Amino acid sequence: MKLEDLRKIREKVKEEMRLREGKARVKIVIGMGTSGIAAGARETLKTFLEEIEKRNLKDVIITQTGERGLASKEPVVVIEETDKPKIIYGDVTPEVAKRIIVEHIINGIPVSEYVISTEK
Amino acid sequence: MDELSLHIIDIVHNSVSAGAKNIEVIIIENDKKDIISFEVIDDGKGMDEEILKKVTDPFFTTRDKKVGLGIPLLKQLAESTGGSFEIKSKLGEGTSLKVILPKSNPDIPPLGNLNDTILNLLFIEDSNIKIIYKKNNVEKVIDSKKIKEILGEVPLSNPDVIKFLKKYINSEFNLKEVNNET
Numbered sequence: 049m050k051l052e053d054l055r056k057i058r059e060k061v062k063e064e065m066r067l068r069e070g071k072a073r074v075k076i077v078i079g080m081g082t083s084g085i086a087a088g089a090r091e092t093l094k095t096f097l098e099e100i101e102k103r104n105l106k107d108v109i110i111t112q113t114g115e116r117g118l119a120s121k122e123p124v125v126v127i128e129e130t131d132k133p134k135i136i137y138g139d140v141t142p143e144v145a146k147r148i149i150v151e152h153i154i155n156g157i158p159v160s161e162y163v164i165s166t167e168k
Numbered sequence: 169m170d171e172l173s174l175h176i177i178d179i180v181h182n183s184v185s186a187g188a189k190n191i192e193v194i195i196i197e198n199d200k201k202d203i204i205s206f207e208v209i210d211d212g213k214g215m216d217e218e219i220l221k222k223v224t225d226p227f228f229t230t231r232d233k234k235v236g237l238g239i240p241l242l243k244q245l246a247e248s249t250g251g252s253f254e255i256k257s258k259l260g261e262g263t264s265l266k267v268i269l270p271k272s273n274p275d276i277p278p279l280g281n282l283n284d285t286i287l288n289l290l291f292i293e294d295s296n297i298k299i300i301y302k303k304n305n306v307e308k309v310i311d312s313k314k315i316k317e318i319l320g321e322v323p324l325s326n327p328d329v330i331k332f333l334k335k336y337i338n339s340e341f342n343l344k345e346v347n348n349e350t
Contacts, residue, residue, distance in 0.1 A: 085174050086174065106326060110324075
């Protein structure tokens with residue numbers, strides 16, 4: 049397997065992006081500070097990636113940030129959607145990450161028991 | 169933390185917070201010398217001597233919300249197991265942190281899941297991360313800058329890209345193959 053094979057994927061994805069005007073609908077931000085990492089944020093991030101891959105979600109992007117000062121609620125994840133308030137989730141284990149993908153990102157209903165706060 | 173890989177992610181995120189655009193991670197395992205080491209070198213804003221002295225103190229931080237335990241924990245691990253810990257920094261130029269540990273010491277956590285760690289580090293979008301892994305005589309390198317150059321405006325989190333990266337990392341960092349070559 050060669051890194052150059054990625055060029056073919058780029059061409060395919062660029063065409064798909066052109067057809068849907070290239071905009072991401074959802075941004076998932078995962079807290080990767082010391083306490084987040086110790087609480088399992090690496091596995092949380094991996095689960096989000098796997099779910100995006102498995103469910104072929106093309107309008108979701110993933111990014112990382114540092115500590116948010118919510119150590120007791122780590123791993124902490126923020127979901128940002130166009131024209132909607134940001135939703136901050138706590139205790140996002142891989143199982144919760146799967147629920148967020150299905151219930152919130154696909155079906156539009158936040159997983160209320162894990163919501164810490166919302167921000168405009 | 170129960171894996172050295174998690175310490176590596178933590179230190180890399182310190183570099184990202186320090187505004188580093190280029191970060192190099194060098195991981196070395198040498199069974200004959202009985203060492204496992206890692207080094208994180210960045211071109212972030214660096215620290216002056218005063219902050220550098222304090223950075224290994226528990227609860228010291230240069231950032232508002234961060235509980236600064238990552239580096240002190242790592243230093244303590246190195247010192248309590250007969251390893252070494254070194255941090256160098258120059259204001260405006262960057263920081264390097266190097267830890268060498270006795271691999272067979274039972275108090276040293278395993279390197280852990282390197283492939284998941286690499287996948288994680290590649291998804292740090294604001295910095296270029298070059299990971300060099302050397303085990304005995306084998307060297308593997310992965311560079312997020314090259315990946316981003318190829319992808320252009322295509323996001324890393326596209327499903328097809330994620331699928332490719334997982335396969336690519338697994339083929340490049342096939343530890344079974346690395347172990348057979350030694």
